[in-house]
Amino acid sequence: MSDVARLRRGACPSLPRPMRTGDGLLARLQPRAPLTLDQLGGLARLARELGNGILEVTARGKLQLRGLSEASAGPLAEGVGALGIEMPEGFPVEVNALAGRDPAEVFDPRPLAQAIAQAAAGLVPRLAPKVSVVVDGGGTLRLGELKADIGVSAGEAGTRLIALAGRPVGLAAPEQAAAVVVALLERLAARGNAARMPELLAQEGAEALAASLDLAPAGAISRPAPSEPVGLHALKDGTLALGVGLAFGQVAAAALEDFVRAARAAGARRVEPAAGRALLATGLTRAAAERLRAQAGALGFITDPADPRCRVFACAGQPACASARLETHALASTLAPLMRGGELHVSGCVKGCAHPAPAALTIVGLDEGAGLVVEGTPRDVPARIVPVAGLPGAVREFLKKDPI
Ligand code: SF4
Structure with missing residues (x-):
């Protein structure tokens, strides 16, 4: 791929197509499944050996490696494959890091996300690279604050609330939600591979779009308070997740490797990236979580949501x-x-x-x-x-x- 293509406005720096930035090439990963401790430790090693030794977790919970070169981008993709990290297939749909494991969630967003990903797979070449769909099942780590072309969340009486470019436009029955989202993606694709939802909304109007999709009126929507990944979170299996923040969304590979070692010693099952520039160590007892929190603080991670x-x-x-x-x-x-x-x-x-x-x-x-x-x-x-x-x-x- 040419530099011009990489710098094209809106292009996404995926693993096979890293993007040129001021500090070399940047590769972004959105693994299909939560990472094991070995996989995250392996990514830290790859960042040290092939990049500039810095890993990032973005506001959307995606992992980034920076400072790659033309020569190191290929070995990175091979190294990620060798770690057994799989990338999502089809259209990438975002769900929160504790989806399906959070006792406070209203619905498990993963089956809907999977249905949309599969049904929209064929549209990917015709959609703008940054077109995004978020399915938010509610609960502790909501994704409602993330900008998305299409958002699906819990509506009243078991319905699904459809939001376009952040604006709630109507309610769909749960079994209709995937078809509604795919129909919206088809309308974007029909406008060419630069089309985004704000333009579609402005041109067609929210009411007309909602009516054409048979959505029920959304009524008044109160915005929930922003969710906070830093801290302790209860899981359905009775264990805890510890969320730690990355100062400025970045962590040095050596500090991440130390954190992975501490998490392993604490009995964590996984450490995974989460929206809000955070990492979640899951499967902990309370005593182990508190111990790990103190160790994470000593390593420079953010362990208090009040940290400026x-x-x-x-x-x-x-x-x-x-x-x-x-x-x-x-x-x-x-x-x-x-x-x-x-x-x-x-x-x-x-x-x-x-x-x-x-x-x-x-x-x-x-x-x-x-x-x-x-x-x-x-x-x-x-x-x-x-x-x-x-x-x-x-x-x-x-x-x-x-x-x-
Ligand atoms: S990393 Fe900072 S300095 Fe470099 S290109 Fe981006 S904004 Fe500019």
Whole structure:
């Protein structure tokens, strides 16, 4: 594949098609099944040997390896295969990391996700690479906050609520939900392989779309509070899952290997990525989970949902990325405690790899210094540009006048 094709806006950096970024090629994995401890430890080794030694878990719970080269991308795919990690077949449908094991979930989303994946498999070449479908069964780790072209969640009286581009449009009977989603994907595919749901919604209208799919009116919907992966979560089998967060969504391979060893010693069955830039160790007793939580904290993982790093986004930055004009991680660690609850995004350049959405405060590396953007993205016009030297002091002064 050519570089131009890799850089095509919207292209997804899957394992066989890594994407070029400022710090080399990036490969994203969405394994079909929860990872075993050996598999996650093996991925950490591959990141160390073939990439820049950093693994990431994204806001959507996908694993990423960075800093790959043309020469190492092939061996990575072989190494992942040798670990027995299987990728999903058909159209990729997202479900939460504890799907089917969470006693609080309203319905097990996996059979519906599987039905959609199979039925929509033939549409994949005709759909935009980033078209996404999320099936959220409710419970502890909901996916409702994730942006999705099509979302399915629990509706009233056992129905399924269909949301398009985040907007609830109607209710379907559970047995009709897969057909409704596939029909919507077919409409997107008919518009060409760049079509996304916001455009379809704008052109056809939510009411007309809902009526054409025989959806019942959705009524008033109250948004549930955001779910929090960090902490202890009860599982149906009576064991616990321990969620730990990755500061800035990243972990060094050595720290991850140490965590896998500690999880094995604690008796964990698996450690798996979860939405919200987290890892979940499952199959633990309470005593083992508490022990593992303390060890994870010592390794630099986030173990308290109140940790300010939960609301901070930072890309690879200097020295990992050639495009970076800031040491993003050092800055983000220094600045995180200054925030009053709003999100902070530290971006090495205007590309904004770590967080494409607006944040309360964004600090972006520019040719002329560091830009401070309020309620925007790295591509927005900064409220101020300050010299990179002395940046923490300048941000402190800025936040004194305008706490965020
Ligand atoms: S946003 Fe960060 S990681 Fe992405 S290209 Fe710019 S400096 Fe590199």
